[in-house]
Amino acid sequence: MSTAAEIADHKSSVRERVWTELRKVAVADSRFHFDFGEFIADFEGGEEAVHRLIDHSFYRDAELIFITPDNCLDRLRLRALQDGKVVLMTTYSIKRGFWLLDPAKIAPDHYLYASTLDGMERVGQHLTLAEIQATLPNVDYMVTGTGAINHEGVRFGKGHGFFDSEWGMLYQIGRISVATPCAAVVHDCQVLVEKLTPDVYDTVVDIIFTPTRTIEVHNPHKPTCGIIWDRLDQHMFDTIPPLQELKAMGL
Template identity: 30%
Template sequence: MELRTDDKRWLGLARACWSGRTSAGLPSAALTPPPPPSVAIGVSKQDIREQIWDYMESRNLADFPRPVHHRIPNFKGSYLACQNIRDLEVFARTREVKVDPDKPLEGVRLLALQSKKTLLVPTPRLRTGLFNKITPPPGATKDVLRKCATSQVSAGAKAVRNYSSPVGLDSRVLVDLVVVGSVAVSEKGWRIGKGEGYADLEYAMMVSMGAVSPETPVVTIVHDCQVIDIPEALLEDHDLTVDYVLTPTRVIATGCERPKPTGILWSKISWEVMGKIPVLQSLRHREKQAGKDVTLRDEPRRLLGASSQQPAHLTAVRGPRDPPLPEPCPAQGEDEPTGTVCVGNLPRDARVSELKRALRELGAVPQRLTWQGPRGRALLHYQNPASAQQAVSRLQGLRLGAATLTVALARRQRASDLPGGRVQEPQPDCRPAVADL
């Protein structure tokens, strides 16, 4: 793998450091990596992130893109650190490797492609799936491989898309090695990311789909200053730990004994996150069918407690009921689906702005909204029945205040079944589905 000019300089300095001298005649101590920032007792994860980001910027250790705040920081010498993965036996025997799209991991992605390994990268923010498989064209040049290895969120995004294909949940994928970025990591293998939780969630999702096992090694690549002591009290069950830490000057086998996540902790996930990650909704549906507890963080429990077997929503505060709807005549046949969704059980004090905000957060914004607050309902008009059905799925469990809203497709009767052949306007049926009772 060709090194950039900065990394060639780092390699020369590292070799000089190992030999105890430099070409400039300076003692090797002058080239010793700067000590990491000290971590005070009682700090939070965010405190540690801010210290690392500030330290790397102030010491000019950071590399493009800058500033490194709120990112997995790229650093000078990242390609040199990435080369160290070739010293790991696990990399030599790896066939499929999943590497995060962070800039400092670009060297690993390139090495994986040059070594003819199957490279998997997460889709940006998991919007369209879990990950993509990067497949360079036959006889790809070094320049093409380098473009394939670039981050999906960088200027090379178009190149990556040209050579990638999505990997579905039903794909028989078995990941041999996972490489993640970090803001901070300890020699014990405890890791802190940038705070969005995507690396932890991606790993948990891979566990859920059977792509990784507890024995699948996890590697992170950081600058030496990012290796610090992390208080164990900061770690939670969903936090991903690492087995190897690679820096420009070190290869650390952590021997971490703390268990990795064994699956998705649904109690840590909100409806807002569910609305942003469609693949998460599919995994939740699968696990629900398998009988697992998939209650979300902000979703009411079905049972009040061990001493009560009554559904919790029976005691919840309800908004005004919709007026009773006429039962359809048996001779009318089935109703035709429409692009209208009825949201019912709106609280008396609900505001249309609150509902609009919830719709935006869940990714279910309609083309038009008809507000019928005094009747305790609203009609959401979408482009077609398929869009309306998708909105119904995303809005299940939606709450405003203390009330759980009912969400259902409105239907219109066939023209042939009505006097004069006219088409009746959509009939809002906001009663809860049988499964929710």
């Protein structure tokens, strides 16, 4: 059995190998350039990948979608607003919490601005976890970007665990379940054929959308542990108010 250090080393080597290939097709970030440890990049063919996602029944049937604040998903957040879907998202690193973008409450000429990280905090509505629990219906669909992923839907992100924390928080307040579909949008070079072993809190996706493929995952692992407090990085807890709120809620 591999030790925790060996697993961490393997994840790191996978990320570095994928990021070398991703740099050839990625769109540089205005703040982080090609530092893929700090952001999830947009990429050549990103529009085609999103078109595959919006043609799928998971998207068509969803009314409330959680979409991560990844560069490759800006156009999806815009399209969702144009299609009349309500978008729940977080800020970068979750540090300023959850925000709701309701197209019925946003002027259509502000949809593009609202879909960006800068705009969503000025146009959208900030919600605490208690407000999400009390005022919103269940989330119909969870969509994320990632650093690397295999055909079994096991994700390796930037290494910070933000999406798994978002899943854990929404799961603990009862707004998602193991039946909630989850998708990843990535470039083909980010899809691996090798075996990857998820941890108990890792959220495995139901479906992967690339510019050229739609990959469906059979029986993906969805964590039911919520936030495992004794395994949570102390810096994340100290800097992410929603995690502090969840702990205070005693859930």
